[in-house]
Amino acid sequence: MFIGLCLGRVILETFRPSKSLFFVRWEAFRRNILGLWSHARIFHQSSTMAKSKFEYVRLFETEDRCLPNSWIVVRVDGKGFHKFSTEHDYEKPNDMRALSLMNKAATSVMEEFKDICLAYGQSDEYSFVFRKETQVYSRRSAKLSTNVCSLFTSAFVYYWSEHFPSSKPLYPPVFDGRTVLYPSNQNIRDYLSWRQADCHINNLYNTTFWALILKAGLTAVEAEQKLKGTLSGDKNEILFSQFSINYNKEPEMLRKGTILVRRKVPVALPDGSGTREKSQIVQLHTDVIGDEFWNENNHLLTIS
Numbered sequence: 001m002f003i004g005l006c007l008g009r010v011i012l013e014t015f016r017p018s019k020s021l022f023f024v025r026w027e028a029f030r031r032n033i034l035g036l037w038s039h040a041r042i043f044h045q046s047s048t049m050a051k052s053k054f055e056y057v058r059l060f061e062t063e064d065r066c067l068p069n070s071w072i073v074v075r076v077d078g079k080g081f082h083k084f085s086t087e088h089d090y091e092k093p094n095d096m097r098a099l100s101l102m103n104k105a106a107t108s109v110m111e112e113f114k115d116i117c118l119a120y121g122q123s124d125e126y127s128f129v130f131r132k133e134t135q136v137y138s139r140r141s142a143k144l145s146t147n148v149c150s151l152f153t154s155a156f157v158y159y160w161s162e163h164f165p166s167s168k169p170l171y172p173p174v175f176d177g178r179t180v181l182y183p184s185n186q187n188i189r190d191y192l193s194w195r196q197a198d199c200h201i202n203n204l205y206n207t208t209f210w211a212l213i214l215k216a217g218l219t220a221v222e223a224e225q226k227l228k229g230t231l232s233g234d235k236n237e238i239l240f241s242q243f244s245i246n247y248n249k250e251p252e253m254l255r256k257g258t259i260l261v262r263r264k265v266p267v268a269l270p271d272g273s274g275t276r277e278k279s280q281i282v283q284l285h286t287d288v289i290g291d292e293f294w295n296e297n298n299h300l301l302t303i304s
Helices: 002-014 021-049 053-060 081-087 096-112 141-158 185-214 220-227 232-243 252-256 292-296
Strands: 071-078 116-122 125-130 175-182 258-268 275-284
Touching: 071 141, 071 185, 096 116, 096 125, 096 141, 096 252, 096 258, 096 275, 116 185, 125 141, 125 185, 141 175, 175 185, 185 220, 185 232, 185 252
Parallel strands: none
Antiparallel strands: 071 125, 071 175, 116 125, 116 258, 258 275
């Protein structure tokens, strides 16, 4: 075909009819043939270059496939969010708009990656649990972490205006991502328990810290000194005795974080004749440290 196109080019270049209607049509035909010849030449060159002498550099790429039969967790964490939250006037100690935005971004990730069976988020972080048997991106660690992290970040920016309608980001937010493997069901349960315990510890401290500043008039240094060495019971006592705050009655999302799972829920039919069950991502604010959640959702730890 390549030789035929070359021969056609020689003939077309040498044969030039007189200017007439026939010439106009012939000229258009000639240019089309020359265009095909040009594309064929480019294709031939690119095919040759695809296997060039430089291809050896691929040998420097490292194999990063995750071990089989292991839970894959991709955790996304905000970078420099203490500064980011201050400069964007987040409400203290918790900004429900920001937490809702985090949940929205995480939902976007779960909608894209069907093999994520559960996600857990608190503060400026979110953990996404891929099924043990997942083959997404051939279980390549870098592919998983970069795709999840980039999608989460872009969704965070994309939906910003829905949660902060009166302001725009002053600069791009940054999230980092990492991939961690957990071989057993107990390991993955302990991981999620660790993140929820961290949520409780941090939120109790922040609730007390900001109550001392906003309600008692202490400076940040004074509030930090007052809380230095205190235990959970001490902080609960400060909140209740000084500010009449019963920490156990604070919103569960703040105390326990947010769990995202897939549930079949009834959805109304378009014609209004009834409902049908449809799998949707739902938010839960419940305890994952005990057994109750896992007994009610035992399918999460079962290989499908």
